[in-house]
Amino acid sequence: MPIYEYEPDGESVCEFCARGFEIIQKISDPPVTQCPECREPCKRMFSAFAVNESERSLLSNKNVEAQGFTKYEKKGDGFYERTAGKDGPKELHAGD
């Protein structure tokens, strides 16, 4: 899940939000508008999509396969190759 950075947007701050804080949210979750600690207004800053190390290892080919999932990676225009898992075709072509 992406990590969103917040910064205080109100008159006062607490120890928690004084330097800004980060919240891991689903993309579909609405932005937080108040500091969870002091309830002062805060605003979401623009930040790049971030994946932490534990999430990266969850998506490793070995783990994907162990969980019974199949992973495809885009290899070209409309062309996907299976990189993990045993089910499904070895290659996918968009439009087939």
Ligand SMILES: [Zn+2]
């Ligand atoms: Zn606060």
